[in-house]
Amino acid sequence: MAAQKKLPPISDEWFKENVHEFNQEVTQEFIDQQHLSPETLKTYKSNLYQFFKFVHDNCSNKSILKLRKKDALKYQNFLLKNGLSPNATKNKRATVSSLCNYIMLYYEDEREFRNIFNGVPNPSKSVVHKKTPLTKDEFDILVSHFTEKGNWQIVAYLWFVYETGARREEVRQLKREVVYYSYFVDQETGEETDYYESHDIRAKGRGAEGKRRKFYFGDQAMDALKKWHDARGEDECPYMFVKKTKDGKTQQLSPTTFNYWCSKYFSEILGKRVHPHLFRSTRATHLVVNEGYDIEAAQELLGHESSETTQIYVVKEGGQNMSKIFKKKK
Structure with missing residues (x-):
């Protein structure tokens, strides 16, 4: 039974030393939301750290405001090529999408910004396991x-x-x-x-x-x-x-x-x-x-x-x- 693959965790130190300043700022604001559960915030933080590590390595460490649909598709393909399941990929994609919606809602000066995943097709569904209760x-x-x-x-x-x-x-x-x-x-x-x-x-x-x-x-x-x-x-x-x-x-x-x-x-x-x-x-x-x-x-x-x-x-x-x-x- 194959184990679910995961991306390596990104440390706070690496994130603070290497990620674009605006990306750091908006990530911190996003994960400081008090209406979300601690487990949800923990997941959001991990997902966003990994996303901006990808942006650093593959998109010239741009501000998220400068990213486009092609960058979102490139990230999704990166996740799938690294062995993440379609469901895990959707989870990471959903976190970045939520961050984009947060920016659109609260950063009024950035009226031209759009959710980078809008129009990007979701990955194909993974195999659905039959749920059979134990006898x-x-x-x-x-x-x-x-x-x-x-x-x-x-x-x-x-x-x-x-x-x-x-x-x-x-x-x-x-x-x-x-x-x-x-x-x-x-x-x-x-x-x-x-x-x-x-x-x-x-x-x-x-x-x-x-x-x-x-x-x-x-x-x-x-x-x-x-x-x-x-x-x-x-x-x-x-x-x-x-x-x-x-x-x-x-x-x-x-x-x-x-x-x-x-x-x-x-x-x-x-x-x-x-x-x-x-x-x-x-x-x-x-x-x-x-x-x-x-x-x-x-x-x-x-x-x-x-x-x-x-x-x-x-x-x-x-x-x-x-x-x-x-x-x-x-």
Whole structure:
């Protein structure tokens, strides 16, 4: 399974020493926008640094105001020739296009400037992989494999991501303190439930703060988290999923580690393409198709904003369906 190719990162030092002054200025303004999430801004910065490295090397380090459609097409072809997928190329192109629109909106003196990608055809679509959720047997195979190896961190990840349907960035925010949580108490009835509620986690959403919500999980995830907690031992890092650095310190895992586990381990074990988001669709499929829960229960667990035509249904933040999902079998 071929790894996705990437352009090498560009350092702040190189960017400040070599890139055209106006390009530096407008890039900084663009990535200082406060209404965008930290992850989006991080991506924008990386993409723009790479674009202006290309401009430096191939377009005489011109100001972006002097670039034309042919330069945009040249950049797109450069990305494809360097092994980036059409989707990755579109992502980098979209960032530069957004910067162009920013200039058109806020730099009133540059009325002649136009988005350099207007009229430049998008690259052909890449192969679309069929999204096939894991079966319960496939999930059990993964859990059994890493349980036998005593890799409790991966076992904990598998159970938590499966039971919550959390995205990879949401999973990495989970704090170690959850192993000390008790069952969630229903605020309306005052009764103890059969499931746990996490601390607030920044979920996917617009803006720097995104949408903060809690995630619900049952005994199997909690047992796995506790086993990993005990096997890990004491350290100063507050997050659940971590790695050791070369100097012996413990730090929060990067999102790409979950991608690595999926492509390197899970995909090879099952003989099929596995990626972090697949666990989300797997959980939804199992709940609705295999276990017979209604869409509303799955929607509440996953924190979806489902849409129907132009209407957007607001996510229900309560826990009224969680007792049904995690109820112990008598």
